[in-house]
Amino acid sequence: MEFPVSGVIINPVYLAGIGFLVGMLGGFFGVGGGFIAGPLMFLSGVPMNFVVGTDLAHMTGKSLVAARRHRILGNVDIKLGTLMIVGTIIGVEIGAQLVELIKNMGMANQIIGWSYVAILLVIGTFTAIESIRAIKMIHTQKIDAKEAIGFTGLTKRVQLIKLKPMISLPASGIESISLWVILFSGLITGILAGFLGVGGGFLRMPLMVYVLGVPTHVAIGTDLFEIVFSAGFGTITHAIKGNVDIMIALFMHTGAAIGAQIGAVATHHFNGPRIRLLFSGMPFIGAILVIARLLSGAANSIH
């Protein structure tokens, strides 16, 4: 089928298939899945500028479905999500300014690309080690899976910060936490997302779990809630620049709609540490895809 806006001919079933795959990943892990959908769209011949914008449009719809499903399951902390959006928006702008700064220095794509790889490998390795420790704790110490975190030092230290105003997050089971900590967390993920040119779900989910102490299921739902707004905003700005083929996004979403629902429901068949262990594979896949593109000389397409 021809998609006149982007000028490509693609089988719609292939697009629905990509949507189904990233929909499942998104519903299960709370990530946008752009790091997988992007290369798959690019492989099918979609120009890179349309890949970025169209993926954001598809992500908006897919995340809305998954976030609503997670909300029904009680996995969305709206208060936390809303506060983090504020920090994220400011952070994305700072990250984008950093990119401009590096562009002027030259080698921007290589610097951004290898930074991306390093961050993905650190997150993947850390999450894998932590989740394996947590799974062992469940068996050896007979503790509840919800409480099993293999690395709690940072969470405890963060919750000791008493910088006013202090707020409570009942949906996440957090009695008291500084507002500034949440805004700062959003800011950091925003800077990284803006700098790397990604949605940032793979950064926010582990950050909410390990730094803020949010339960894994709630971190997934809340992350999706935030993606709806960030991807929606990104869709508008990219569409105005002529980077969105909405027909491709609509076809992808037909597969993503069912995939996201299945992914969201599947989270209730796995405990937190097991979800985190499975999640740890995602950054490695992302890192391999980025390395392949860097080595193939297609570094321009990273951003």
Added chain:
Amino acid sequence: MPNSNLKTLIIEFTIYGVLVTIYALAALRWVSQPLNQLFNTNIYAYAFVGLVLIIAQCSVLERITSFILERFDLHNSE
């Protein structure tokens, strides 16, 4: 998931596939040309209509997929 549920899931997916194919052939093909025209004439309207379309499709398909999943009691198996 018991085998009977898996069988039901496959049947429901087939129904969903047929519905989506009809929808894609009828509705999506129909909006393709007007969207292309809008893209070339008024990019701001295209951006707005695009977001509305994706949200509208998302809401409709969510209801269909929820109905499908509830049909074989997946939501309640949590």
